[in-house]
Amino acid sequence: GDSVTQTEGLVTLTKGLPVMLNCTYQTTYSPFLFWYVQHLNEAPKLLLKSSTDNKRTEHQGFYATLHKSSSSFHLQKSSVQLSDSALYFCALSDLQGGRALIFGTGTTVSVSP
């Protein structure tokens, strides 16, 4: 069945450094990928999304490119801030529709001063 894999459970880094969170997926449909961010004790919120192959999508300093050839949608940021400390989820839907989002297990990002 369809699935989303996030390999890092926890990423710890210092303010100002770059970060990349891995996301790979499996589906037999045309994929639509999402990144959601959840700050402590808050609801998950959409960070960015894409269904276009090889096109970079950006929002709030974060960016990701959907690569259908490698089934990946990695999230990146050039310089993390303390406020980026949160739980990040990659999620999968499909262009044909009819199914709910499938979420990965999430990656916690912890940024220190």
Add this chain to the structure above:
Amino acid sequence: EAAVTQSPRSKVAVTGGKVTLSCHQTNNHDYMYWYRQDTGHGLRLIHYSYVADSTEKGDIPDGYKASRPSQENFSLILELASLSQTAVYFCASSERTTNSDYTFGSGTRLLVI
């Protein structure tokens, strides 16, 4: 402002008791969902609905029932609560067209003792 409101925010329930979690949305969305969040498992879909008076099973429906009496309201019912159902539960809504953004509620933290 469009929103998804969950109640209660937290609850302690006894094993074998009945628990009802409520969700109300003002987004005028057709789709509503119930997810549970556990450390290491991310968000897993329990039940969802795309129209009032109809519900569908998600990936982990065992031990849960759902009710959608109106477009705005979606409840999750645990008839016989068990220890394994201790988790954080999130309700979400989305527009009729799939691949649209999900709006999440703030979550209900359930502890079964």
